[in-house]
Each structure stands twice: as structure tokens, then as C-alpha cells.
Amino acid sequence: MNSFTLTKATTVEAAVNDNAAHYGSAYLGGGTNLIDLMKGNIERPTHLIGLNKLPLHQIENLPDGGLRLGALATNADTAYHPEVQARYPLLSQGILAGASAQLRNMATDAGNLLQRTRCYYFYDTATPCNKREPGSGCSAIAGFNRIHAILGQSESCIATHPSDMAVPLAALEAVVQVSGPDGTRSIKFADFHRLPGDTPELDNNLQRGELITSIDLPKKGFEKHYTYLKLRDRTSYAFALVSVAAALELDGDTIVEGRLALGGVAHKPWRDQDAEALLKGQPATVDTFRRVAAKVVQGAKGYSSNTFKIELAKRAIVRALKQATEMNYPTDTNAFLNSNP
Amino acid sequence: MSQTIANPPDIHLGTEYFGKPVNRVDGPAKVTGAAKYAAEFNVPDLYYGVVVNSPITVGKIIKINSAPILRIPGVVQVFSHENVPTLAWRDKNYKDDIAPGGSPFRPLHEPNIMFNMQPVALVVAETYELARYAASLLEIEYEATAHQTNLEFKRKDGFHPGKEKSSWTPPPPPRGNPKEAYEKAPHQHEAEYIHLAQHNNPMENFATTAEWLGDGKKLNIYDKTQGAPNVQKYIMNIFGLSKEEAHVVSRYTGGGFGSGLRPQHQVFMAVLAALELKHSVRVSLTREQMFSFGHRPHILQTLKVAADDTGALQSLQHETLSETSQFENFTEMVVNWSGVLYQCENVKLDYELAKIDVYTPMDMRAPGAASGSFALECALDELSYKAGRDPLEFRLLNYADTDLNEKKPFSSKKLRECYHQGAAKFGWDKRSPTPRSMRDGDLLVGWGMATGIWDAGQKKAAAKASLTAEGHLTVSSATNDIGTGTYTVMAQIAADTLGLPLTDVKAVLGDTTLPEAPVQGGSATAASVGMAVQTVCKALGEKLLKLAQKMDKSPLKGIDFENVQFVDGQIRANEDISKTVAIKDVLAASGEDKLEAEATASPDMLKQAPYSKHAHNAVFVEVKVDEELGTLHVTRVVNAVAAGRIVNPKTARSQVLGSVVWGISMALMEESVMDHNFGRYMNHDLAEYHIPVHADVHDIDVILVEEEDDIVNPLGIKGIGEVGFLGVAAAIANAAYHATGKRVRHLPVSLDKLL
Ligand SMILES: Cc1cc2nc3c(=O)[nH]c(=O)nc-3n(C[C@H](O)[C@H](O)[C@H](O)COP(=O)(O)OP(=O)(O)OC[C@H]3O[C@@H](n4cnc5c(N)ncnc54)[C@H](O)[C@@H]3O)c2cc1C
Numbered sequence A: 001m002n003s004f005t006l007t008k009a010t011t012v013e014a015a016v017n018d019n020a021a022h023y024g025s026a027y028l029g030g031g032t033n034l035i036d037l038m039k040g041n042i043e044r045p046t047h048l049i050g051l052n053k054l055p056l057h058q059i060e061n062l063p064d065g066g067l068r069l070g071a072l073a074t075n076a077d078t079a080y081h082p083e084v085q086a087r088y089p090l091l092s093q094g095i096l097a098g099a100s101a102q103l104r105n106m107a108t109d110a111g112n113l114l115q116r117t118r119c120y121y122f123y124d125t126a127t128p129c130n131k132r133e134p135g136s137g138c139s140a141i142a143g144f145n146r147i148h149a150i151l152g153q154s155e156s157c158i159a160t161h162p163s164d165m166a167v168p169l170a171a172l173e174a175v176v177q178v179s180g181p182d183g184t185r186s187i188k189f190a191d192f193h194r195l196p197g198d199t200p201e202l203d204n205n206l207q208r209g210e211l212i213t214s215i216d217l218p219k220k221g222f223e224k225h226y227t228y229l230k231l232r233d234r235t236s237y238a239f240a241l242v243s244v245a246a247a248l249e250l251d252g253d254t255i256v257e258g259r260l261a262l263g264g265v266a267h268k269p270w271r272d273q274d275a276e277a278l279l280k281g282q283p284a285t286v287d288t289f290r291r292v293a294a295k296v297v298q299g300a301k302g303y304s305s306n307t308f309k310i311e312l313a314k315r316a317i318v319r320a321l322k323q324a325t326e327m328n329y330p331t332d333t334n335a336f337l338n339s340n341p
Numbered sequence B: 001m002s003q004t005i006a007n008p009p010d011i012h013l014g015t016e017y018f019g020k021p022v023n024r025v026d027g028p029a030k031v032t033g034a035a036k037y038a039a040e041f042n043v044p045d046l047y048y049g050v051v052v053n054s055p056i057t058v059g060k061i062i063k064i065n066s067a068p069i070l071r072i073p074g075v076v077q078v079f080s081h082e083n084v085p086t087l088a089w090r091d092k093n094y095k096d097d098i099a100p101g102g103s104p105f106r107p108l109h110e111p112n113i114m115f116n117m118q119p120v121a122l123v124v125a126e127t128y129e130l131a132r133y134a135a136s137l138l139e140i141e142y143e144a145t146a147h148q149t150n151l152e153f154k155r156k157d158g159f160h161p162g163k164e165k166s167s168w169t170p171p172p173p174p175r176g177n178p179k180e181a182y183e184k185a186p187h188q189h190e191a192e193y194i195h196l197a198q199h200n201n202p203m204e205n206f207a208t209t210a211e212w213l214g215d216g217k218k219l220n221i222y223d224k225t226q227g228a229p230n231v232q233k234y235i236m237n238i239f240g241l242s243k244e245e246a247h248v249v250s251r252y253t254g255g256g257f258g259s260g261l262r263p264q265h266q267v268f269m270a271v272l273a274a275l276e277l278k279h280s281v282r283v284s285l286t287r288e289q290m291f292s293f294g295h296r297p298h299i300l301q302t303l304k305v306a307a308d309d310t311g312a313l314q315s316l317q318h319e320t321l322s323e324t325s326q327f328e329n330f331t332e333m334v335v336n337w338s339g340v341l342y343q344c345e346n347v348k349l350d351y352e353l354a355k356i357d358v359y360t361p362m363d364m365r366a367p368g369a370a371s372g373s374f375a376l377e378c379a380l381d382e383l384s385y386k387a388g389r390d391p392l393e394f395r396l397l398n399y400a401d402t403d404l405n406e407k408k409p410f411s412s413k414k415l416r417e418c419y420h421q422g423a424a425k426f427g428w429d430k431r432s433p434t435p436r437s438m439r440d441g442d443l444l445v446g447w448g449m450a451t452g453i454w455d456a457g458q459k460k461a462a463a464k465a466s467l468t469a470e471g472h473l474t475v476s477s478a479t480n481d482i483g484t485g486t487y488t489v490m491a492q493i494a495a496d497t498l499g500l501p502l503t504d505v506k507a508v509l510g511d512t513t514l515p516e517a518p519v520q521g522g523s524a525t526a527a528s529v530g531m532a533v534q535t536v537c538k539a540l541g542e543k544l545l546k547l548a549q550k551m552d553k554s555p556l557k558g559i560d561f562e563n564v565q566f567v568d569g570q571i572r573a574n575e576d577i578s579k580t581v582a583i584k585d586v587l588a589a590s591g592e593d594k595l596e597a598e599a600t601a602s603p604d605m606l607k608q609a610p611y612s613k614h615a616h617n618a619v620f621v622e623v624k625v626d627e628e629l630g631t632l633h634v635t636r637v638v639n640a641v642a643a644g645r646i647v648n649p650k651t652a653r654s655q656v657l658g659s660v661v662w663g664i665s666m667a668l669m670e671e672s673v674m675d676h677n678f679g680r681y682m683n684h685d686l687a688e689y690h691i692p693v694h695a696d697v698h699d700i701d702v703i704l705v706e707e708e709d710d711i712v713n714p715l716g717i718k719g720i721g722e723v724g725f726l727g728v729a730a731a732i733a734n735a736a737y738h739a740t741g742k743r744v745r746h747l748p749v750s751l752d753k754l755l
């Protein structure tokens, strides 16, 4: 870790200005990812702008019937917020499937979206990594890639985005509000994160110095039929190998609208609208779900240690959609349901 | 569950505490934070050292440019092979008590790189943060040459290690005619079983605080270790220090699992810097750096087993290839157990090593047996199906009543009782034999079982006892407590031997000024140090009796030590318990303010030689599998352990509970994944090196099947820290097969393998 200065901003404007004034500055949310990356010399900001004093902790209703999650609301406060639990239970489930209780108490909603990949090589400065050092090469492609991407990857990077929370947010079509040196703007969730292409060093489409102020949820929460299914190497406190956020609106047995997003498979929460279209107007049956699953993994590509994810993703999609339809999760006290800690 | 044992045969040992579920005496210190670990000794004026590790696997250092970082204010020094003072360099100076054969790694000795993450420099600064920052800037130029870190490519390069380490017994020569018997038998099974390297990962990271005492070379060395005396000798031999100069302290150890048996490089680094800088220095390793030294080796095992139509084992062949470093031959007993555990006349056991470019592997909980029993117990399970026998019935059919490796009877063996009691508790008789035939809703249910075996050993150890006029007894030994309960066991045995309340007894350990004891390992500490404590308390008792007999009108005059007992703070005559003298009065009358004794206890070789001494266990496991998704949960475990007399059923049970969790870990999660392009372990943190969380651990039932055994040692202790873990991984893999019909022979049984 290098030396750095720290200021604590009290207004959004001051935070943005402070950022613009210091080359090499970074915003500090809960610090659960950034500080680790600094200790490992992966990120080397020279100036940190503490955000905790900004008035962005609230979760509040929006006039259009949606819900605004303040950028600094913690993951825990969000997941257990009565409005979130009642209207967006999919999001609540997704958040609670991530990290640990301690981390969720510290982690902020904005920080969660901006956490960086868990690629082993990205974290180990002794190995080349295009995301950490552009142009140095991707070690994962010919190396150990169990937690890597099967969709949307490029020759320069096969990393995945590790967030659980972002997966339901993608399915729910959240909107990210930001403030930057050039004013404020809204970014659709689908356009927020990006695929690696030739510039894997960029995880998202934020401009330099832009600050997330809130994450806005549209009115529709799919609170009747939803599931966040997370498959991982242990029951809690591990990142997803594959996760699925499934949300359905049903009319009897017919699907009026279906949303589907996958985690652990791509450089961004993976949403396939063509596949979702295959749900519309169809009966909510395993056959329908299989067709959708097959569509999602069409063109998927595996590597030495992650090819299993293609089949796993297919099965997970079918299971998640089935669970969302039936809403009868196993209630086994042995926590068999893989989505909840 | 806890059985009270009839009076142990030894005349002086009471049963007030022995065999009782006494709380850990060090518990309050641990939960209040009063217990200090190596990196927590905040001695004044401390410098901090950060180790720099090689990013290459094989090659050499061309140049180290420390000048730029030395200009940073607060950076004190950079140590490397370029400026380390002339130290001892011969192998023998670096050989610790646990060192295997070969040439030990000498830190900062030469520019050659022999393994990835080799420590190559130590950056010392006034704060930890500064040292870490400066270390990140240190420029080192390397020249890399080709490396080979993959054991798979060394299948043809195996060799038989020599008997270079006294604690290692090579496999016995073949017996009978295993090949022919295999060919002739109607039921045969052959398969290969594999696991990669695993890292011990105790909760406490390795660290040393070397306190410079301002007086020549005198140091207090607070070290994370499983054996302060071993570290002391190592440091004395390398740095030419005397015992007084190299005072090593290790009162609390946050787990070791074998990683602290050998001194690790941080203690070398801290002592080097402290002596050179004449200043106190702390060196602590990060979790990532915990992957820079030993590990359980990557191992390839082939089992060929065969049975006849009655289910009797006809042939057992167990061959292994295990990794070692280029510079040492790490050996562990992997296959020997296979010749002891079952009745089989035709046995061939083979153990080979192959050298690759890694650091030398090291002992990790139940070293050797963990790997060997996994392969053996899975293979026998497979054979039991082929022979059409229930797995438990199959084991009972082939039960060994004598040790056929050594052709000796067992000093005691209640494995049969473990099988019976474990099976009854588990409900094994309700098992449906056919794989995939048991269900719970949509989940497949599997029941599997396996057996474990471990050595019961006592080693030579010494202890001291000191009794004050107030009646407070302190027993001490340079042994270690890695969380196993040594403090408590020492106090229990001392209190019972001298008939004192536990609250008046204090146990002290982990300090080289105390009487010598071996490293805390091999599940032998309770027996070894327990015997030393009992012996020294008896010696103290004899002194007390002599003093008591000198008292005016002493009722104990003329009575032999054999004919008195120590109970309730008194010495009493056996034949007339109204003849008593209070221990406090003895000291008061003698005019002494304290009474001391020191003694050494050694195993009785003559008594032990005709016997084979082992602890055993039987493990029964239930798993539930969501077949579509490949997810598996270990929903129930019953572990019945026969490990001699149990000194403390509470701490013993804790050991077995931890063992089961460790077994779940080995079966389902643990694996250090090496990227052979780099020769580097890539999942080197606890986010990616998975071990179970609470949600992975469900019902665990521990049955302690007590054994009377005065051959292993007069206290009858066999040790329980390791045996409880054996069999768990195999039982889980076997249960996974019973549930799904899929055999996973390459650990861990992760979900992708069950898809
Ligand atoms: C061991 C471990 C296990 C974990 N497991 C999981 C898991 O299973 N699933 C999962 O989803 N997550 C997991 N996490 C990650 C955790 O969720 C993230 O670390 C956390 O959400 C980050 O939030 P933070 O507020 O602490 O972010 P910080 O560390 O403070 O910041 C992260 C990034 O966001 C930037 N940033 C923060 N706030 C803003 C803002 N308002 N505007 C612009 N930029 C901002 C920072 O500059 C930084 O680049 C795990 C973490 C650990 C350490």
C-alpha cells in the first residue's frame, strides 16, 4: 500500500470537485474491496475521498412508484429494508446470498456495483493481467479459470463480475444515477457494466470522477414470482460459480413477462433479452425453461477448468425459473436452498 | 457420552478431574484477549520486517537494488543474500528436530531460486505500513530458468526415499503373493485416487517478535510454533547463540496442524534483523505468504484390492507417488496403515517420491494417513459393492486382530466397538444397499462409512512442579498448546496426582527456560507431557511425604510412599485414612516457602516392544445431493473413536468435532491449485482456498469408546487430535457414491464432479 491523503466530503459537489482536483483519487465507500486492493498493491490511489458523510444513506420511495437506494445505504440495510423485502424480494435475496453478514454491514450499494473481479491473477501482482496492467497479457486463459467467464469474454480478459446484488438489479432494470464534473446523468443498468473487449481495465461505463448517488428501482418488482439461485463451492461466503436471478409475472400458468440475469458467467451481470422473449406468452413449464436455458448458453465457451459452467448454467436457469413459478423453496433446516445463507 | 473410568491402575492418580469434562483452564485468557500470540508482544521500540518473495520458480537473482528504498525516511535496512553476515551454512546447522532427509532451505543464503514465493529479502522499517510499502518497491532482477511443478509429469521418476528421518518407517516388505492372489480372486478392484496439495492454514498467521534485550546477543523470541525447544535449537545452531541468548517463548498458538512443527523462515528473519540491527524486530507473514512454505503433498495413489466370494480380502496392493522438493525428501506414512488395518495375507505396499520445484511439503494433520486412508477406504468400499457385501459387514469380515505388518498383538483395539456403537447410533441397519435408492424429496440420500487408524505414541518429556506454602501448585514444561487442551490436561493430571483442587493448580508451558518437551505433534502430547507431569508430581509427593514424616508426632511415620494417598489437600495413609497430614502444614512445618521437583518421563520400551499401539475410529456419514445442480451437503456424521483413556471428554470431543469439520473440508473443498505455467499456487487466500463455514456443518455425533491400556503408558492415553479426522473424507466420498452412483476419486468432491 502506498501513502495517500484522505478527505471526508460532506456534499456531493464537494466530493466531485475534490476528485477532479486530485489526479489519482478514488472514492471510498465501505472500503471492503478498495482497501484490500490497496493492501495488495493492485489499486494505488494517492488520494481517498471518504463518502460516509454524504447524505446518501436513505432508501426512499420515488414519485413514479419506484424506490431509490441511496449510494451509501449498506447492503445489510438494503436487504432488510421493509420496502425492499416487500416489493423487491429478489433483490433482498440476491444481496443476502453475497459475502458475509460482517461484510454486508460495511459494504455500500454503490461500492458493491463497483467491486472488482476476483480473478486470482488480477489479485496477484506476480502474474501478468491485462485488467491490472493493460497489455501484460491474460494469465487466466491458459491457467486456472474455475471462476471465469463463459459468455461475452474476449481474447484479452475472461474475468467475471463478482457481485450478487448486481444480478437482480440487472433483472429488475435498475437505473444508476451519477454526478460528475459535467453534471448528472442516468445510466440504464444494462449499460452500466461492460464487456472486456480490448480494454478489460474498464469494468463499467462511468466517466472519470463520476460519483454514484443512487440506484433507482422501477415500480415493477416481480414480488410474486422470483428466485435468486446461487451455486458456489461452499454454502456461504464464496462467490458464485453461477447464479441466476429469475423474475416472472404469471397469468395462471402463462408467463406474461419474464426476466433473467446471470452472475458468475460474464464480465457483467448477463442478461439475454432474446432468451427472455422466449418466455413471453409461454406456459411456465420445464420445457419452456429448457428452451430459454439453451438459448442463453448458445455460443458459450469454456476453458480448462470452467467448461462445467455451461451445463451448470443451463440447469440453474431451469431450476430458478421453476422455483420462481412454484415459489415453494425447500424449507430444509439444513439450508439446502443454495441462495440463502 | 463421557464415561467415568474406574480408578486408573496407577496408585497415586485420583479421579477428581481425570476423565471429567473440565473446562479449558486457558479459556478465559483466550476469550478475553489476555492470551498473547507471537505478533502481539508490543515490546518497546519495535521495528517491522516484511518478507519479499520470489515471483519466479527456478532461476537466480541477478541484482537487488535496495538503494532507492533505503532513502525513504524510516526504512532501516534491506537484508538479502547480498548482505547477510556470514552465518553457519552447513546443512546440519539448519536441521531442526523434524527436518526430513536432505539439505534444508537456508533463507537469504544464496541467489538461487528453488521454488515460487521463495523468501528473498527482508525489508525493515519503523512501521509495518512503511515496511510493506518499501517492500513493494524493492527492485529485484531475476533470471528464470525452466521449472517443473506438476507431479503428473513425474510419474516415471519416482524413487524410494532412504530412512533419513527416524520417525518415518518405510513400508514393510511385501507379504504372501499379492499379484497371484489378485488374479485368482473373483472380485477385483483397481483405481487411482488423487488429491492436490493442501495448505495447513491455521487461523494464526506465522509471526515472530524478536525482542532485543540490549545486552549483546540476548533475545526474547516470541514465535508462532508447535515447539519452542525446536526453534531454540535451530536459532542457536544458525546464529551461534547460547540457550540464554536464544530464549524462545510460545505460550499460545492459534492452531498449527503441523505447520509449526518445523521453524519457519520468519523466525530466522526476525532474529537475523534483531541481531544485526541491535533492535527489537517483528516479522509477520500474510495469509498469501502462508502458501510460501510447506503443505500436504500432492499425491497419486493406486489401489488394487481383491476379495473372494465369502468377502475375505485376498490381495491388497497400495502404491503411491508423492511430491517432494528438490532439496529435501519429505516422507510420511501413507501406505503402511493399509497393512495393519485389515486381515490380509497378500499385501504389497509401495511409497515413492518425485522431486518437483516446490518448497518441501510438511506434516499436515494426520500426515500420510489422511491421504492413505482416503484411498484405502474408498477402494475397499468399491470392492465391497463388487463382492456384494455391506461396507460395514465387509470391514468386520476382514477385521485384523493382530498387526500383520509387525506381527504383533495390539496393546488394545476397540475398533469393533466403534463399528457397533457408531452403526447403532447412526441407524446403519436401515440402509438400503443399492446406490441411488434412498431419497428425501427431490434429494438423493447417501450413507457411507470408513475407518481410520493412527499411532499411539509417548515421547520423552520433562516437567517441573513447584508448590508454594499457600498450597498453590505450578506444573510446567516447554511443550506447546496448539488449542488441543494441553494446559488443561496438565492441570487435571497434576491436581489429581497431588489431591489438590484444580483452582490451586497452574499449568505453564511454551517457554524454553522450562523443562524440555518434544514438539506438539503426532497426537502424543497428552501422553508424553501428561506422563511427565504425573511423574514430577509424584516426585514432589515423595518429598512432601518425607517432610511430613519429619514433623512432630507425624501419623505417617514409617509408611512407604506406595502406601499413602493424596486427597483433598492431604496426605493419608492407605490402610487408615484417619492418619492424615495437610499438605499446607507440611510446608509450614518445614520452614520452606516452596518445594520443587523436576522429572523426565520416558516410554517404557521394554513393556511396549511386543505390542502394536494404535488408535482407531469408525465414521458414518449421511449426505444429501441435489443431483441436478451437483450440490452436496453432509447432513449427519457419527464418529466413534477408540483412543485409549480420555483425560477430558470435553476437550477430546472438541478435537473430534474439529476433525470432522476438517474431514468435510478435505472431502469437499480443500485444494491448493497450482498454475504450472508459473509454478505458483493461485488460490492463496481464504476467499478462494475454501474451508467450511457454519452452514456447511450439520449434525455431528461423537462417541468416545474408552479403552483400558496400560501398555501405551501408565495413564492409558493414546491421543485424539488426529485419529478423529481419518476416515471422514473417505466416508463422505463413499456416501456420495451411494447417493449418486458416481465415484469421485479425485478430491475434492466439488459440484462440477457430480453434475
Ligand atoms: C471475502 C469476501 C467475500 C465476498 N463475497 C461476496 C459475494 O459472495 N458476493 C458479492 O456480491 N460480494 C462479495 N464480496 C464483495 C463485497 O460485496 C464488496 O466488497 C462490497 O460490496 C464493496 O462495497 P464497499 O462499499 O465496501 O466498496 P469500496 O471498497 O469502498 O469501494 C469499491 C469501489 O467502488 C468505488 N466507489 C465506492 N462508492 C462509490 C460511489 N458512491 N461512487 C463511485 N464510486 C464509488 C470505490 O472507489 C472502489 O473503486 C466479498 C468480499 C470479501 C472481502
Ligand code: SF4
Pocket (backbone or CB within 6 Å): A117, A119, A120, A121, A122, A128, A129, A130, A131, A132, A137, A138, A139, A140, A141, A156, A157, A158, A159, A200
Ligand atoms: S481474466 Fe482478466 S482479470 Fe483475469 S488475468 Fe485475464 S485479464 Fe486479468
